[in-house]
Amino acid sequence: MAADGHGHSPIKQxxxxxxxxxxxxxxDASLTNSGIxxxxxxGLIFSFLYFSTGGRNLVPTRLQSVSELIYEFVANxxxxxxxxxxxxxxxxxxxxxxxVLVLNLLGMIPIPGLTFTVTSHIAVTAxxxxxxxxxxxxxxxxxxxxxxxxxxxxxxxxxxxxxxxIPIEIISFISRPISLSVRLFxxxxxxxxxxxxxxxxxxxxxxxxxxxxxxxxxxxxxxALTALEFLVAVLQAYVFAVLTCIYLNDAVHGSH
Amino acid sequence: xxxxxxxxxxxxIACLGMAGAGIGxxxxxxxxxxxxxxxxSAADGQRGTLLLGFALTEALGIFSLLIALLxxxxx
Numbered sequence: 001m002a003a004d005g006h007g008h009s010p011i012k013q014x015x016x017x018x019x020x021x022x023x024x025x026x027x028d029a030s031l032t033n034s035g036i037x038x039x040x041x042x043g044l045i046f047s048f049l050y051f052s053t054g055g056r057n058l059v060p061t062r063l064q065s066v067s068e069l070i071y072e073f074v075a076n077x078x079x080x081x082x083x084x085x086x087x088x089x090x091x092x093x094x095x096x097x098x099x100v101l102v103l104n105l106l107g108m109i110p111i112p113g114l115t116f117t118v119t120s121h122i123a124v125t126a127x128x129x130x131x132x133x134x135x136x137x138x139x140x141x142x143x144x145x146x147x148x149x150x151x152x153x154x155x156x157x158x159x160x161x162x163x164x165x166i167p168i169e170i171i172s173f174i175s176r177p178i179s180l181s182v183r184l185f186x187x188x189x190x191x192x193x194x195x196x197x198x199x200x201x202x203x204x205x206x207x208x209x210x211x212x213x214x215x216x217x218x219x220x221x222x223x224a225l226t227a228l229e230f231l232v233a234v235l236q237a238y239v240f241a242v243l244t245c246i247y248l249n250d251a252v253h254g255s256h
Numbered sequence: 257x258x259x260x261x262x263x264x265x266x267x268x269i270a271c272l273g274m275a276g277a278g279i280g281x282x283x284x285x286x287x288x289x290x291x292x293x294x295x296x297s298a299a300d301g302q303r304g305t306l307l308l309g310f311a312l313t314e315a316l317g318i319f320s321l322l323i324a325l326l327x328x329x330x331x
Contacts, residue, residue: 183315
């Protein structure tokens with residue numbers, strides 16, 4: 001996306017800036033602000049989980065109970081959606097959930113000139129979604145062999161409908177990684193653009209003479225939108241984890 | 257037609273898709289509320305499902321907003 005010259009464009013916040021140029025055999029592998037945010041998220045997650053569970057107290061401390069809460073929450077989601085067999089995928093779902101959650105929440109912290117939401121770039125979310133769908137396909141083939149393709153054959157319908165239903169099932173399977181990645185990226189992108197636009201209204205109204213008495217209205221709306229964005233940030237991480245579970249369920253249990 | 261004008265008209269039309277998300281969200285919360293008022297004791301257990309449905313429905317509205325934003329800023 002081309003950010004147009006002036007500094008108040010609502011999409012300027014999504015600009016990727018090169019911090020440390022690295023050229024890896026002709027491939028641009030520079031450290032960008034996106035990469036730095038991901039490293040910060042990784043450091044935060046690691047140190048939080050390390051220090052909160054390091055004590056291994058029988059009666060959990062405050063920090064430990066927080067990480068136990070997150071663990072229980074994700075474990076219940078996995079158990080409900082895939083069953084106890086699915087617990088082998090718990091580390092994957094937990095990592096995805098907490099990574100997306102921390103990146104979403106880090107993007108909500110306003111730091112002048114530095115704020116950046118990693119998950120508002122489709123390159124990141126598409127990589128995560130392709131990872132999920134790749135694991136679904138590989139594990140499904142490993143577990144069920146070619147019988148994995150039975151998920152494309154809906155059960156309980158007459159065979160005469162197969163020529164219509166099987167292409168539909170295949171299309172819906174292919175669109176899964178697309179919708180999974182676009183859902184997360186579009187939510188983050190649209191939310192942050194909306195915040196910026198409403199915040200821009202405050203400035204516009206303040207400079208509009210007598211109309212400046214209306215300026216608190218968009219300001220209040222910005223505050224409300226910020227609250228909604230926090231809800232969306234957590235919800236989208238949860239939705240990403242739940243949909244990952246639902247897709248993995250196909251791979252674990254085969255045809256429906 | 258002036259291409260810039262067509263761009264803005266297209267962005268406006270793309271926003272109509274949000275009406276669908278509005279209908280969906282109204283349906284979702286309305287049905288939840290009517291169910292929850294009939295059987296309040298079962299309502300708490302379904303709050304997670306409600307929020308999941310909210311996020312899935314809202315995402316579809318966001319898709320149309322995304323098209324509008326792409327038209328405004330990226331095309």
